[in-house]
Amino acid sequence: MKRNRIIIAIVTILIICISIAGIILANTKKESKKIKTVNKTATAGEAKKEDSGKADKNSDKDDSKKYADNKDKSGENETSKNEIETTSSGNEGNNSGQSNIENIDPNKPMIALTFDDGPSREVTPRILDALEQTGGRATFFLVGYNIDGNEDIIKRAYDLGCELGGHTYGHVNLIKIADDEQVKNQVNAVNIRLREITGQEQSTTLLRPPYGSIDERVMGLINNPVVLWSVDTEDWKFRNAEELLGYVEQNSYDGAILLMHDLYPTTADGIIPAINWLKEQGYQLVTVSEMIESRRGEIKLGVKYGEITP
Numbered sequence: 001m002k003r004n005r006i007i008i009a010i011v012t013i014l015i016i017c018i019s020i021a022g023i024i025l026a027n028t029k030k031e032s033k034k035i036k037t038v039n040k041t042a043t044a045g046e047a048k049k050e051d052s053g054k055a056d057k058n059s060d061k062d063d064s065k066k067y068a069d070n071k072d073k074s075g076e077n078e079t080s081k082n083e084i085e086t087t088s089s090g091n092e093g094n095n096s097g098q099s100n101i102e103n104i105d106p107n108k109p110m111i112a113l114t115f116d117d118g119p120s121r122e123v124t125p126r127i128l129d130a131l132e133q134t135g136g137r138a139t140f141f142l143v144g145y146n147i148d149g150n151e152d153i154i155k156r157a158y159d160l161g162c163e164l165g166g167h168t169y170g171h172v173n174l175i176k177i178a179d180d181e182q183v184k185n186q187v188n189a190v191n192i193r194l195r196e197i198t199g200q201e202q203s204t205t206l207l208r209p210p211y212g213s214i215d216e217r218v219m220g221l222i223n224n225p226v227v228l229w230s231v232d233t234e235d236w237k238f239r240n241a242e243e244l245l246g247y248v249e250q251n252s253y254d255g256a257i258l259l260m261h262d263l264y265p266t267t268a269d270g271i272i273p274a275i276n277w278l279k280e281q282g283y284q285l286v287t288v289s290e291m292i293e294s295r296r297g298e299i300k301l302g303v304k305y306g307e308i309t310p
C-alpha cells in the first residue's frame with residue numbers, strides 16, 4: 001500500500017511537472033508568436049515608413065529645390081532691384097554707356113531695334129554710324145565667340161548709349177544642355193567679357209536665348225532678364241536690303257522689339273534707310289532696357305519680354 005502511494009505521488013508530481021512544462025512551453029510559443037507578429041508588424045511599419053520616408057525625401061527634395069529656386073529667384077530679384085536702383089541713381093546698372101531714360105517720353109512712340117549674333121567688323125560699325133547720326137540707340141545681343149578682336153566696336157556701341165546683351169558664348173540652344181553648370185557658363189562667359197570691355201561692375205545684362213529657346217529650368221538657372229522679340233524681320237533668310245526696309249516700314253509699331261542680325265551687309269543696307277524712316281515717323285529709337293524701364297519700371301527676372309506697348 002505504502003509503495004502504491006509512493007508511485008501515485010511520483011506520478012502526480014510527474015503530471016504536475018509535465019503540466020507546468022506544457023504551460024511554460026505554450027506560453028513561450030505564444031510569446032514567440034507574439035514577438036513574430038510584432039516583428040512582422042514592425043517590418044511592415046518600417047517598410048511603410050521607409051516608403052513614406054522615400055516619398056518624404058523626394059518631396060523634400062522637390063520642395064527644397066523649389067525653396068532653393070525661390071530663394072535664388074528672390075535673391076536674383078533683389079540683385080536686379082539693387083542693380084536697377086543703381087541704374088536710376090548712377091547710370092551704371094545696365095550695359096549701356098549712358099542712360100537716356102530721362103530723355104525718353106513714354107507716351108510717344110518708341111521702338112527697340114535689336115541685332116543678334118554679332119559683332120561683325122564689316123556690318124556693326126555701319127549700323128553704329130547710322131545710329132550716331134540720328135541720335136538713336138539699339139541693343140546688340142552678342143555671341144561670345146565674336147567678341148575677341150572686336151572689343152573696340154563693342155566699346156563704341158556702349159559709349160553711344162547702345163545696350164549690350166548676351167546671346168550665349170557658343171550660340172547654343174540652352175534648353176538642350178542638360179548640365180546646369182554649362183548653361184550658366186554659356187550665359188555668364190559673355191556677361192564677364194562685356195563687363196571687362198565696358199569696365200562696368202554691376203550689370204543686369206539682358207539675355208536673348210538663341211532660337212528664342214528657353215524654359216522654366218533655364219530661367220531658374222540664369223541671373224538675367226530674358227528678351228525675345230515681337231517683329232522677326234527674317235533678314236538672315238532674305239538678305240535683301242529692300243525687303244528689310246519694306247518689312248520695317250510695314251510692321252513697325254509703338255513698343256515693338258525688332259529682331260535683326262548684324263552679320264549681313266544687306267542688314268546694314270536695309271536698316272540704315274529704315275532708321276531714317278523710323279525717325280521721320282516720330283519713333284524714339286531706344287534700347288530694350290530703356291523701353292522697359294520707361295514704360296514698366298523695374299526690369300524683372302523670370303519675365304520674358306517680347307513687346308513693351310504703352
Ligand SMILES: [Zn+2]
Nearest residue numbers: 116117210211
Ligand atoms: Zn542668334
